[in-house]
Amino acid sequence: MNSRSPAGVVAGVDGSERAAAAAEWAAEEAVRRECPLHLVHAVNTGTVTLSPRTSTAVTDLILRDAEGTLDEALGKLRAAHPALRITGDVVPRDAAEAVLTAAEHAELAVVGTRGHGGFASLLLGSVSLRVAAHSVCPVVVVRDAEPPGGRVLVAVRDERDGPALRFALRAGERTGLPVRALHSWSPAVADVGHMAPMVDEIGEEARLHEQLLARICDPVREEYPDVDFRAGQVSGGTAAALVEASRQAALLVVSRRQPAPHFGLRLGTAVHAVLHHAACPVAVVPL
Known part of the structure; x- marks a missing residue:
């Protein structure tokens, strides 16, 4: 049994x-x-608290059942993708x-939104959240429904989002899908009652954000000349804008800005919201 996979794609199954x-x-x-695919089926046998003899028998039964579940998953995937190297543990x-x-x-x-555990009413399980929050490599959280759209969408906030932007462009390069970068921002207006006199200032702020978006995207755009890539900005809340835009996307890419500590998720409000509510698979790229 080898809990570490060969380099490639790892997916959790249950x-x-x-x-x-x-x-x-x-x-x-x-x-x-x-690249190869490695499946991981985890069973927490530490929860068995019967007598030692009975506990061993129950543990063996749990592991045999898990092996059967893994073998079934491996069989289906190998039949569907005969040229792909697939292993599992x-x-x-x-x-x-x-x-x-x-x-x-x-x-x-790669993980699903929820497995067998937890409450059926939850949109996203704790396993998916923990993997997205702590993984050292990018994580894709996949919903059970088919992706609704035909584009790769990537959230861009500032220059630190280069890894997420490149991840999205590589995805567009591999799939042939267009890539759209979305930069959202909220006008710095302290008092709604003074909105009218500040129209010029809001326009200037929009121009500054457009310049920021160009500084972020233009150098990376040159690295992927064959990808249909466009960038745009929208005024408003980031989470709401991304969730709405995900309705026309095959994949939504977001950044995980800070390494998560051992305790706590620290995913950020926008990332947490899109993981729960996006209409398409979500890729979380650690920075």
Whole structure:
């Protein structure tokens, strides 16, 4: 049993439909990247608290059942992608920790929005949130529905977002999809009652943001001359703008700005919101 994957794409599976959809997305991405796919099925056997003899028997039964679940997932993916190298492991530990460990040397980690655990009413499970918050490589959170649109959307805030922008452009290059960068900002207006006299100032602020967007995007644009790439700005809340724009996207790319500590998620309001509400898969790129 090897909890660390070969370099490539890592996907978490648990037998749920959402995990199966994430694994299929991961397989398609591994084909595009021409790299292997590694599946991780985690089972936390530490919760078995019966007598030692019974506990061992129950643990063995849990692990055998998990092996069957993994073998089924491997079989389906190998049948659908016969040229793709696919491996897998059952890991007896916490699901998020298992995926994070497997992804330490991976190009990409892929998880579903929710697995079997937790409450059915939740939009996003704790495992997906923890992986997105702590992974050292980019993470894609995949919904069970088909992506609604045909473009790659990337959120751009400032010059630090270069890695997310390049991730999006590489995705556009591999898929042939156009890439759209979206920069959102809120007017610095302290008093709504004084809005009218500040129209010129708002216009100047918009021009400054346009210049900022050009400084961020133009150098990166030159690195991907064959990608249909456009950048635009919108005035308003970042989370709402991204969620709305995701309705026409095949993938939404956002930055995780600060390394998350061991305790706590620290994903930021906008990233947390799009992970819960975006209509398409969301890629979280650590900076």
